[in-house]
Amino acid sequence: MEPGPPGGGRPHEPGPFLSGPRGADLAAPASSLSVVAAVLPAGGCGERMGVPTPKQFCPILERPLISYTLQALERVCWIKDIVVAVTGENIEAMKSIIQKYQHKRISVVEAGMTRHRSIFNGLKALAEEQPNLQLSKPEVVIIHDAVRPFVEEDVLLKVVTAAKEHGAAGAVRPLVSTVIGPSADGCLDHSLERARHRASEMPQAFLFDVIYKAYQQCSDYDLEFGTECLQLALKYCHTKAKLVEGSPDLWKVTYKRDLYAAESIIKERISQVICIVMDTKENKEHVGHLLEEVLKSELNHVKITPGTLCHAGKGLQQIILEQCYNFVCVNVMSSDFQETQKLLSLLEESNLSILYPVVVVSVHFFDFKLVPLSQKMENLMWIREFAKEVKKRNILLYGLLICYSQDEQKLQESLRQGTIIIAALIKERNSGLVGQLLVA
Known part of the structure; x- marks a missing residue:
């Protein structure tokens, strides 16, 4: 699929709507x-x-x-x-x-x-x-x-x-069914x-x-x-x-x-690719990368592709042009909303959401032993205001808090629960949950 200009005009339609062969097999007869x-x-x-x-x-x-x-x-x-x-x-x-x-x-x-x-x-x-x-x-x-x-x-x-x-x-x-002909009195004729x-x-x-x-x-x-x-x-x-x-x-x-x-x-077809956007490339053992691995493991029927917001979002432009309608923004280095804001700005400029609603899940981690859950949720409640604004552009923004634990088994369970929530948000595209802060 040939990419269109970033941020200009309507994006190309997603490939799954054409399941037949493309390229030379179709181009040759079509050209005749x-x-x-x-x-x-x-x-x-x-x-x-x-x-x-x-x-x-x-x-x-x-x-x-x-x-x-x-x-x-x-x-x-x-x-x-x-x-x-x-x-x-x-x-x-x-x-x-x-x-x-x-x-x-x-x-x-x-x-x-x-x-x-x-x-x-x-x-x-x-x-x-x-x-x-x-x-x-x-x-x-x-x-x-x-x-x-x-x-x-x-x-x-x-x-x-x-x-x-x-x-x-x-x-x-x-x-699918046998065709029958009734007689004038309503009985089977043939x-x-x-x-x-x-x-x-x-x-x-x-x-x-x-x-x-x-x-x-x-x-x-x-x-x-x-x-x-x-x-x-x-x-x-x-x-x-x-x-x-x-x-x-x-x-x-x-x-x-x-x-x-x-x-x-339609929901099934536009849910087959998820882009994981992370604010760090360092330390592959970091919890953000662990979430990516769990997503790949649990959602093995979905293509998980990495993206980056570095260099003014250039790493994401090609992914957007390739028609990814699902983004998981993992806030690792910062506890605020800056990385998600950058992603939302890029999506708004791209016109990607003209044809289909785009899902953005903003993921944040917290250690409940160090920070009370109520305090963490209070710090992130302004996600609702952003969600209301971008909803006008057909972008569905959700918040997700994942409990971080030093206990590996508990951490893996939290990551699995987070994966279940992410998969459900992407598949259902429920506008009623837009702006909600969910906890795994």
Whole structure:
């Protein structure tokens, strides 16, 4: 991943959102593509979710769901234009989302009353010159749902490549349940052999002239009640779509419980790297380095990477550019908040927290035999004021006191407890605990 300028513009998205191969394997076929665009119908009202806000605008980690889908598409460099169709009442809200999260190559058009009409409006925006939109007619167009945020570049490439060869292509997945047909009286009439059928998913891709011609010939019944774009290409252009096996992550956020599932996936993906920032490099036996070793041992599924605040934070700039969203600032040499303040300043300048909340755990050690716990906590209570301020920038700051003991067994237990707390704070990203001073 090529780093962007430190402190300038929106950061690149984290790598885990693209689990397929990168580099030469994708670059070679992608470079052979002509102009590729994408259309996202996003005019639904979210009736099945049972919430007043349309599901595409429902927040996940305080960020609208549709923003994650746009992120997944715009990080694919060979997609030239992305057209989003939203209802007239949501156009300004959509433009605000694009501006706030610094999305690029996005154009907004008004959605129709149905899914097919929304897609048709997006296609017309690409086909016809419009004074307020600088779009060019593509050779291949991708159609994708605004509420499928986990689409990967390798799947997009497969359907686009197949569409160039066959005229149309779509991702499919094996059926989970058997499909049955009821009779008029509500009894079983017939069932389908599950192994012979597939569930149609998104993304789908088409030669633009094929799908645009199909929509131009659609009947009003198709536009009102149809949902399958591949069927339109077959019905009106006699183009048989190539079916491409999709990944399990292509599921659609449909019900309220799906929002929680999506949030869990996102949290898991941005919690895989922890940067340990320490104000000392000396004495590897120091308690700060012991904490680092315990973190590596207990969280063996997480990459633990060291950072330094020396030289105006230059040691951290590359880590930030590589998309680490979790920082443990270990205050070893000083008992105050100076090192954590330096880290917070660097994070605020970096714009890292535009897309995802950044977790900072400020760790302090104390020997309860020398300093009363109440006194130590009192000295660090002003962490709350810092936490309130940086929360406005989507940085979640927590405090952690770890009891230091000369007894090795007790010390190891305190470090393990601290590790458990750190892991929970990073995984859960609980804004309700921001500014709290926890004790291990």
